[in-house]
Amino acid sequence: MKDYKLLPKITLLALLALGIVFTVLFYLPLSEGTLEVAGDFLNIPLFTDAFLIWVYILLGIVVLVTLGVVAVEFAENWKKNRRKAYMTLGVVGGFILLALICWFAGSPEKINIIGYEGTDNEGAWAQLADAVIYACYFLIIATVGTMIWGYVHTKRLK
Numbered sequence: 001m002k003d004y005k006l007l008p009k010i011t012l013l014a015l016l017a018l019g020i021v022f023t024v025l026f027y028l029p030l031s032e033g034t035l036e037v038a039g040d041f042l043n044i045p046l047f048t049d050a051f052l053i054w055v056y057i058l059l060g061i062v063v064l065v066t067l068g069v070v071a072v073e074f075a076e077n078w079k080k081n082r083r084k085a086y087m088t089l090g091v092v093g094g095f096i097l098l099a100l101i102c103w104f105a106g107s108p109e110k111i112n113i114i115g116y117e118g119t120d121n122e123g124a125w126a127q128l129a130d131a132v133i134y135a136c137y138f139l140i141i142a143t144v145g146t147m148i149w150g151y152v153h154t155k156r157l158k
Contacts, residue, residue, distance in 0.1 A: 015061075018054065026051040037114050098135060106130030 030046040045051075070092060077085035107130055110122035 015058070019058070022047070022051050022054040098138060099131070102131040102134040102138070103127065105134050 025047040026045055028046070029043075031043040032046045033044050034041040035044055036042075070088065074085055074088045077088055106127035108123050108127045111126050111129065113121055
């Protein structure tokens with residue numbers, strides 16, 4: 001391949017196409033049975049596992065790409081400007097601190113889910129679910145706060 005600029009576009013389109021395929025398969029009215037919940041019978045989508053595995057794969061790709069970009073940025077900043085490199089480490093450290101705070105704020109107590117009899121809703125999994133929710137709350141609040149600060153700061157400069 002002579003032009004490597006085309007590779008990211010092809011990769012993006014392939015990931016998008018696979019995501020659309022898995023999403024359509026998940027929402028097709030195909031069922032692998034029913035589950036009785038509070039007297040009602042609910043269909044169990046046929047491609048739930050495939051859809052969840054695809055989501056996990058995408059999450060893994062995002063984490064790897066993010067870590068790769070941070071490592072490259074740190075290496076470039078280390079060569080040019082050590083202060084910026086330390087700032088990069090500070091941001092990474094801040095996210096690690098946020099993850100730890102959210103983890104310890106979570107509760108390992110059992111989450112009652114109607115119709116679920118497994119053990120994946122207690123202990124570390126329940127604590128992880130709480131941690132993700134708390135992290136989302138914090139990041140949403142931080143995003144809104146940054147938008148407001150940016151608007152006020154821009155108006156003040158004019």
